[in-house]
Amino acid sequence: MTSIAMRKPRWRAPSVLPGFGLTFGFSLAWLSLIVLIPLSTLFLKSAGMGWHAFVEVGFSDRAMAAYRLSFGTAAAAALVNAVFGLLVAWTLVRYDFPGKRIVSALVDLPFALPTAVAGIALTSIYAPTGWVGQFLDPLGIKVAFTATGITVALIFIGLPFVVRSVEPVLADLGLDVEEAAATLGANRFQTFFRVIFPAIMPALFTGAALAFARGVGEYGSVIFISGNMPGRTEIAPLLIVTQLEQYAYNGATAIAMIMMLISFAVLFTLNAMQSARRRRLGS
């Protein structure tokens, strides 16, 4: 018995927690089925088209403009969401007010609402004749059919990610650290920026990264508000669909491939920064 057990490969530490083989195996199989296999066809398809053609379509002026727009607006929306999502989470955790449950449920609505509905609603509000747009238009601020409009749509889509990431961490943060800061003479401002904010930073970071990732890939809500002018308000996902509609499968694949690589690089870097921080804090 013992000798058999000893001969097993020791690539993991012995543990009394059961089910490692089972759960690890399932995780791998599942990830392969759901994520890796579909993505690998992307690789295969683009590998078959030849380097020259890949660069020509994937890095065309129109494609480059689309990447800039997609990643730029997603980043801007993630930043805005980081600020206001934190504010919403703070309000939901720290204060009791009538209708709190309703507000909390409203936060999740962007998850459930069909994105096209959100896009059409936002467009009609922000169009120069819309509820909000009619006041912004005389000021020279154009939202619908511009990059600003795309950012607005992505802010809408990304808000729940930040709120739901930050909320539990904020709720978990003991009041005693704030009291400790107060006894040491810190004012509210110092307590927030030196004590509370650093403690919720990782969660805020995660939430913003999720909002960013979602924003990069968002299609449904954006295409209505963006106006879809090639080179100006055409997002990368739309460019892919356009290519597909013109039966330019190679072009669609090349653009998808590049988007995926950039997204992966960004998310991987963010994750690596997080785990480095966790290691440093010894927790």
Add this chain to the structure above:
Amino acid sequence: MIRVQNITKRFGDYAALHGIDLEIQPGEFIALLGPSGSGKTTLLRIIAGLEFQDEGHVYFDGEDVSDIPVGRRKVGFVFQQYALFRHMTVADNVAFGLNVRKSKTRPKKAEIKARADELLRIVQLDGLGGRYPGQLSGGQRQRVALARALAIEPSLLLLDEPFGALDAKVRKDLRRWLRDLHKQMGLTSIFVTHDQEEALELADRVVVMDHGRIDQVGTPEEVYMEPATAFVSHFVGETNRLPDGRHVRPHDIAIVAEGGDAVAVDNVFRKGSAWRVEGRLADSNAIIEIDVDTNQVPPSVGQTVRIEARRSRTFAD
């Protein structure tokens, strides 16, 4: 001198403190001792300024600080769960109180660093300034919390259940160490505890609290030997309550050859430096605990012995 005058505090319908009066002399080490719900922590937090009384006043050296916010009371507070800032190094934790000062009164960077190093040396954590709290043991975290509280040069040090979260051995070492530190620094200190042994060992005076009232204030000797109420008698040290209303400590009971009351022995075990004999009074079935010197042969289980109280107290109910 710290003076607490007629402090009353309610949480909703629940009265946490009823008219507390207390005077603390400079340099004293005071224990607030009581069971949970006795109001001891609430009192500590009111003195610190973390909680506000409904009635009454708190004076520091004759000045009414009741309306002065916690940050300006110059009170060092050590929290039960330490409340360290986990994202800061140990040195940054200790220096926090200096770093948040207004630029006019803030010492220079090098000075702050020197001060933090000095405090870490005092709490015997020299060289660990670069670590994070997550990398320290419970006892070490406790000492970081203490160093951080001392950094603001407080006029009063308050500790909320300072040893509650530590295991027995560490707790004992830290206790002795804290007592020595208090002797060295002479800083007026108040700590909250539910552990009578801790209170008796550390404090110059013990404030025994129950149900939001102070039952007795006295030296450890006084509260142990001359408890003012039945509650103090039971809470500080062990006490048998005899059917006739007398309270007797286990070591104040003698086993006698004749006379006295009959006790049927249920259990005998060694409790530290004495035999502990547990039994029931034959008449009333009341449980009796007796300490017997280890140089004597203890009675055996099942035997009936006769006892006499050598020293007892009665309290008005």
